Amino acid sequence: MNIRKAGFAPRTFMLMLMVYLLLPLLATGIYAFAQDWQNTLLPQAWTLNWFGEMFKDIRFLEALWTSLYLCLISVVLSLTVMLPAVFVITIYFPRWESFMKVIVVLPYAVPGVVAAVGLIRTYSSGPFNIAGTAYLLVGAYFVVILPYMYQGIRNSLLTVNAVELLHAAELLGARRRTAFVNVILPNIWPGVIVSALLSFSVLFGEFVLTNMLVGGHIQTIQVYLYQRMGESGHLASAIAISYFLFILVLSMVLMKLGKKMGGGVKG
Amino acid sequence: MKQKSRGVILALIPFALMVLAFQLVPVLSMLTGSFQKADGTGLTLGNYLHALQSAYYMQAIKNSLLISLTSSLIGIIVGLFCAYCITWFTPRVRDRLLMLSNMTSNFAGVPLAFAYIILLGNNGVFTLLFKQWGWSVFTDFDLYSWSGLILVYVYFQVPLALLLLYPSFYGIREQWREAASLLGAGPWQFWKTIGLPILTPAIFGTLGILFANAMGAYATAYALVGGNYNLLAVRIGSLVAGDVVTQPEMGSTLAVLLGLTTILAVYLNHLMVRRTERFGAKALSKPDVKTKSSRRLWTAASEEVGQ
Numbered sequence: 001m002n003i004r005k006a007g008f009a010p011r012t013f014m015l016m017l018m019v020y021l022l023l024p025l026l027a028t029g030i031y032a033f034a035q036d037w038q039n040t041l042l043p044q045a046w047t048l049n050w051f052g053e054m055f056k057d058i059r060f061l062e063a064l065w066t067s068l069y070l071c072l073i074s075v076v077l078s079l080t081v082m083l084p085a086v087f088v089i090t091i092y093f094p095r096w097e098s099f100m101k102v103i104v105v106l107p108y109a110v111p112g113v114v115a116a117v118g119l120i121r122t123y124s125s126g127p128f129n130i131a132g133t134a135y136l137l138v139g140a141y142f143v144v145i146l147p148y149m150y151q152g153i154r155n156s157l158l159t160v161n162a163v164e165l166l167h168a169a170e171l172l173g174a175r176r177r178t179a180f181v182n183v184i185l186p187n188i189w190p191g192v193i194v195s196a197l198l199s200f201s202v203l204f205g206e207f208v209l210t211n212m213l214v215g216g217h218i219q220t221i222q223v224y225l226y227q228r229m230g231e232s233g234h235l236a237s238a239i240a241i242s243y244f245l246f247i248l249v250l251s252m253v254l255m256k257l258g259k260k261m262g263g264g265v266k267g
Numbered sequence: 268m269k270q271k272s273r274g275v276i277l278a279l280i281p282f283a284l285m286v287l288a289f290q291l292v293p294v295l296s297m298l299t300g301s302f303q304k305a306d307g308t309g310l311t312l313g314n315y316l317h318a319l320q321s322a323y324y325m326q327a328i329k330n331s332l333l334i335s336l337t338s339s340l341i342g343i344i345v346g347l348f349c350a351y352c353i354t355w356f357t358p359r360v361r362d363r364l365l366m367l368s369n370m371t372s373n374f375a376g377v378p379l380a381f382a383y384i385i386l387l388g389n390n391g392v393f394t395l396l397f398k399q400w401g402w403s404v405f406t407d408f409d410l411y412s413w414s415g416l417i418l419v420y421v422y423f424q425v426p427l428a429l430l431l432l433y434p435s436f437y438g439i440r441e442q443w444r445e446a447a448s449l450l451g452a453g454p455w456q457f458w459k460t461i462g463l464p465i466l467t468p469a470i471f472g473t474l475g476i477l478f479a480n481a482m483g484a485y486a487t488a489y490a491l492v493g494g495n496y497n498l499l500a501v502r503i504g505s506l507v508a509g510d511v512v513t514q515p516e517m518g519s520t521l522a523v524l525l526g527l528t529t530i531l532a533v534y535l536n537h538l539m540v541r542r543t544e545r546f547g548a549k550a551l552s553k554p555d556v557k558t559k560s561s562r563r564l565w566t567a568a569s570e571e572v573g574q
Contacts, residue, residue, distance in 0.1 A: 111483020
């Protein structure tokens with residue numbers, strides 16, 4: 001359907017949509033650079049003060065650091081657990097895949113606020129009392145990114161024809177572990193990196209589980225943003241915009257990587 | 268042979284443990300919790316009866332259902348129009364537009380609520396501006412109420428609807444349109460008898476995802492209205508992790524009720540995706556179908572998690 005040319009109506013319609021979608025972002029951006037913004041269409045004076053204050057704020061830097069390492073640990077843990085598991089399931093137990101699909105779809109169907117209820121109930125008493133700790137959060141994060149990791153790794157394995165690769169390697173005398181580490185892994189690595197980055201950016205924006213599970217004890221960037229919202233609008237805007245820019249850069253890297261691989265993972 | 272299977276099983280153990288510990292056991296615990304009495308002894312249906320008889324909880328359920336339905340319906344209508352418009356652009360422009368909408372879908376949850384507070388809150392830039400200009404239309408508008416919530420919910424529903432719907436427009440072949448017009452059908456008749464019936468499964472499937480997305484949205488509502496507007500997700504949050512007295516059993520009960528509606532909605536989507544794929548399998552090449560469903564999964568998830 002792409003032989004026709006966009007006429008006046010589609011153009012206006014899409015323009016309106018883009019204005020609608022970008023306006024809140026734009027306003028936050030302007031607010032972050034505005035010295036004082038009241039009663040005028042655009043602020044009267046601009047400043048970089050809010051960004052300066054942001055970087056001087058030790059609590060912000062701590063929250064940023066907490067977010068970074070918690071997300072990193074969760075993604076690395078997920079990689080070490082999921083890579084062998086998805087490999088084994090895809091290659092040796094293809095019949096289990098329908099069961100896997102149910103497990104993988106659960107995080108979509110069960111919203112964060114519902115999942116948090118179960119997690120709090122399970123871990124606030126009894127033998128595993130890890131309520132309010134990073135362990136619980138990392139476990140919860142593992143489930144959040146489960147669909148992305150499973151889908152990404154599985155798609156990469158199918159794209160590179162892992163079964164045939166493995167057969168070829170074994171025919172040439174490689175043991176299974178050697179074949180996995182030396183033949184399969186290097187081939188699926190680009191796809192796996194893309195899913196890992198995507199998972200990372202999803203976790204970076206996570207608020208519900210973080211706030212409900214460890215809100216009082218561990219401050220991630222989202223929790224920090226929520227707490228600063230009421231204090232200084234300008235400072236919070238600066239934080240929100242920096243956060244958004246970070247995610248934007250990350251998703252652009254993702255897109256480039258995805259295109260480079262011929263869309264093997266993201267389609 | 269024996270050793271072979273041992274190594275294979277070994278690779279699955281950590282995965283099984285993680286899923287069991289952080290997914291299956293918590294869900295089970297929530298289910299049993301919802302049937303437990305407040306003192307933790309014995310089984311009862313009392314919590315459910317209480318939830319369905321209490322005017323307060325019923326209001327939360329009703330508000331959530333209404334807000335989810337309304338925002339999904341608006342989202343799907345706007346999304347349909349936009350998805351159709353997008354098919355008119357060249358692939359280059361189209362990709363740009365899709366990228367922009369994808370980008371804004373990252374702007375959800377706390378930052379989104381915050382942006383709207385800056386724009387339209389009590390001391391928001393536009394609120395003050397409109398007051399100064401004397402535009403009375405906006406004096407009744409209250410961001411921290413039903414209309415404000417709808418506005419913010421629609422914001423994250425529209426890009427999602429667009430991203431989920433536009434692939435199905437490409438399932439409509441140009442030849443069908445030509446054939447229809449050769450047989451004397453006008454554009455209106457084409458859409459009524461061919462276009463819309465083809466899109467219907469995709470529309471209902473997307474509606475399911477949007478509905479589940481809105482039902483589960485917590486961060487946006489929490490950041491915007493706190494506990495001041497009675498929504499199911501907000502209620503659950505304050506019942507299990509509130510500052511005052513927590514009532515985990517009641518929280519579990521409401522969570523199960525909320526979970527049931529979202530599972531139902533996602534199941535609807537699943538059914539519809541299967542129908543679309545069976546239906547479109549001949550028209551679309553195989554990889555296209557795959558791309559579509561995996562993208563559906565990816566974007567749906569990233570949205571949902573973002574809330």
